[in-house]
Amino acid sequence: MTEYRIEKDSLGEVRVPANALYAAQTQRAVENFPITGMKPYPAFIWSMTVIKRTAAVVHKELGLLDANIADAIIQAADEILAGQHREHFVVDPFQAGAGTSHNMNVNEVIANRANQILGVALDAPKKPVNPNDHVNMAQSTNDTIPTAIRLGVLWKFDELIATLQNCADEFKKKAQEWDGVVKSGRTHLQDAVPVRMGQEVGAWAKAIERNIEKLKFAAEGLRRLGIGGTAAGSGLNAHPEYHARMVKGLTALTGITLYESDDLFESMQSMQDAVFFSAAMRNMAQDLTRIANDIRLLASGPTTGLAELTCPPVQPGSSIMPGKVNPVLAEMLNQSMYHIMGCDLTVMMCGQAGQLELNVMMPIMAHNLNEMMLVMIGAVRAFTDKLVKGLILNKEQAERWLAKNPILVTALNPIIGYNNGAMVAKKALAENKSVREVVLELGLMKEEDLDKALDAYEMTKGGLQGIAAGG
Known part of the structure; x- marks a missing residue:
C-alpha cells in the first residue's frame, strides 16, 4: 500500500496519509497551522460528534437523509463517542476560519468511517457518504x-x-x-x-x-443552543423543525438540560x-x-x-x-x-x-x-x-502567638478608651509584656473585670466585652 492517497476538495488535489480517516480539508489545516502540535480536547471531539450524530437522527426522521447513510453516520459517531478513532482528530487549536478546520475534521472522519461501514474503501474514487452533504447537512461551522x-x-x-x-x-x-x-x-x-x-x-x-x-x-x-442558525442565524438550508428537534435530541443523547435559543442571530x-x-x-x-x-x-x-x-x-x-x-x-x-x-x-x-x-x-x-x-x-x-x-x-503555636498579641486590648476600648488602649498596646509591645500585665500595672481595670473582658474566645463572638447589657 502506498504511503499516501489522493483526496480532492474545492481547491484541488491533496495528498493525505493512506490510513487517515480525515481527508483534504483536514490535511490542508494540518499543513497551514503547524503551531503547537496540540490536538482538540476530548470534550470538543465529544461535543462535535454528538452534534453530528443527532443531526443524522433528525434528518433521517424528517426523511431528508437516506436511512442507510444516516445509520452509518450514527454508527461511526457512536464509535468515536466510545473512544475510538481519536488519533484522526489532528487540527491544531490555534487556527483560523472560526473553526471550519475543526468542523471539517469531524465531518471527514465520520464520513470516511461511515463509508468503511458501508463497505467502501478510503481510496475509492466514489463514496456514498459525503462530509459536507451528509454529515454536515443543515449545519455550518x-x-x-x-x-x-x-x-x-x-x-x-x-x-x-x-x-x-x-x-x-x-x-x-x-x-x-x-x-x-x-x-x-x-x-x-x-x-x-x-x-x-x-x-x-x-x-x-x-x-x-x-x-x-x-x-x-x-x-x-x-x-x-443556537444550532440550526446555519451560516448567519437565518437557518438557511435547515428544515423548519430542525432547531427544535436538535435541541430535544441533544438533550436526550447527552442527558444535559438544554434549551432552544429565542434568537438564533444573537x-x-x-x-x-x-x-x-x-x-x-x-x-x-x-x-x-x-x-x-x-x-x-x-x-x-x-x-x-x-x-x-x-x-x-x-x-x-x-x-x-x-x-x-x-x-x-x-x-x-x-x-x-x-x-x-x-x-x-x-x-x-x-x-x-x-x-x-x-x-x-x-x-x-x-x-x-x-x-x-x-x-x-x-x-x-x-x-x-x-x-x-x-x-x-x-x-x-496558634495560642502562643495569640498570647503575645497586643491588639487584644481592642476589646477594652469601650471600658478604658481608645487612647488608653493605644498606650497599653505600645507599652506591652515595647516591654514584651502581655496586655493583661500592663493594664493591671497601670491600674486601668480591676483584675476580675479584666479577665472577663480579655476572654479571647468570647471576643470571637463579637459584641461588647466586659460590659453587662442594660435591663
Missing part, C-alpha cells in the same frame, strides 16, 4: 462550533461542581474540628483581634460555595455566555489562589514562620537542603489558577473580537474553556486529596 463550546463545558460541569464542593466540604470538616482553637487574627499581615481557627477555615469553605453558585448561574446561559453573533462562564471560572480561580496563599502563610516555618498549620509532607522540598518540605500542593494550585486566569483573558478578548454575524475567534475560546475545566478539576482534586484532608493544626 458558524452554528456547530458555538454549540460545541457550550456542550463541551457542560459535559464536564457536574464533575467540576462536585470537585469544588468536595473541597469546600473538607474545609468545613476542618473548621468544625478546629473551632475551639482561638488564634490571632491578622489584617494587613499585622496582628489583629482574635478569631477562631474554625471561623477562618470555615470562611474558605463559604467562599468556594459562593463561587459555585456563580458558576451554576453562569452555566445556565450555556444551555441555550446566539451566533455573541459569545457572551461563554465569556460570562469564563469570568465565573476566573472568579473561582482568584479565590482559590487566595486560599492557597493563606495556607502557605499559615504553614510558613516550621521554625521561623507562623507555623500555625502544617501541610502533609508529600515530597522532599530541596535538592540541596536536606529535610526541607514545601507546601507544593498549594503552590501547584496557585500556578494552575494563574493559568486559568490567563485563559479567561484570552476568552474575553476573543469574545469582543466578533464582527457582525460571526465571531471567528472561536477555536481558541473552545480550547481555553476546555482547558480551564480540566485544569481546575485536576488541580482542586489534588489539592483537596493531598493537602486539605491531611492539613494539621498546631494548636500550641
Whole structure:
C-alpha cells in the first residue's frame, strides 16, 4: 500500500496519509497551522460528534437523509463517542476560519468511517457518504462550533461542581474540628483581634460555595443552543423543525438540560455566555489562589514562620537542603489558577473580537474553556486529596502567638478608651509584656473585670466585652 492517497476538495488535489480517516480539508489545516502540535480536547471531539450524530437522527426522521447513510453516520459517531478513532482528530487549536478546520475534521472522519461501514474503501474514487452533504447537512461551522463550546463545558460541569464542593466540604470538616482553637487574627499581615481557627477555615469553605453558585448561574446561559442558525442565524438550508428537534435530541443523547435559543442571530453573533462562564471560572480561580496563599502563610516555618498549620509532607522540598518540605500542593494550585486566569483573558478578548454575524475567534475560546475545566478539576482534586484532608493544626503555636498579641486590648476600648488602649498596646509591645500585665500595672481595670473582658474566645463572638447589657 502506498504511503499516501489522493483526496480532492474545492481547491484541488491533496495528498493525505493512506490510513487517515480525515481527508483534504483536514490535511490542508494540518499543513497551514503547524503551531503547537496540540490536538482538540476530548470534550470538543465529544461535543462535535454528538452534534453530528443527532443531526443524522433528525434528518433521517424528517426523511431528508437516506436511512442507510444516516445509520452509518450514527454508527461511526457512536464509535468515536466510545473512544475510538481519536488519533484522526489532528487540527491544531490555534487556527483560523472560526473553526471550519475543526468542523471539517469531524465531518471527514465520520464520513470516511461511515463509508468503511458501508463497505467502501478510503481510496475509492466514489463514496456514498459525503462530509459536507451528509454529515454536515443543515449545519455550518458558524452554528456547530458555538454549540460545541457550550456542550463541551457542560459535559464536564457536574464533575467540576462536585470537585469544588468536595473541597469546600473538607474545609468545613476542618473548621468544625478546629473551632475551639482561638488564634490571632491578622489584617494587613499585622496582628489583629482574635478569631477562631474554625471561623477562618470555615470562611474558605463559604467562599468556594459562593463561587459555585456563580458558576451554576453562569452555566445556565450555556444551555441555550443556537444550532440550526446555519451560516448567519437565518437557518438557511435547515428544515423548519430542525432547531427544535436538535435541541430535544441533544438533550436526550447527552442527558444535559438544554434549551432552544429565542434568537438564533444573537446566539451566533455573541459569545457572551461563554465569556460570562469564563469570568465565573476566573472568579473561582482568584479565590482559590487566595486560599492557597493563606495556607502557605499559615504553614510558613516550621521554625521561623507562623507555623500555625502544617501541610502533609508529600515530597522532599530541596535538592540541596536536606529535610526541607514545601507546601507544593498549594503552590501547584496557585500556578494552575494563574493559568486559568490567563485563559479567561484570552476568552474575553476573543469574545469582543466578533464582527457582525460571526465571531471567528472561536477555536481558541473552545480550547481555553476546555482547558480551564480540566485544569481546575485536576488541580482542586489534588489539592483537596493531598493537602486539605491531611492539613494539621498546631494548636500550641496558634495560642502562643495569640498570647503575645497586643491588639487584644481592642476589646477594652469601650471600658478604658481608645487612647488608653493605644498606650497599653505600645507599652506591652515595647516591654514584651502581655496586655493583661500592663493594664493591671497601670491600674486601668480591676483584675476580675479584666479577665472577663480579655476572654479571647468570647471576643470571637463579637459584641461588647466586659460590659453587662442594660435591663
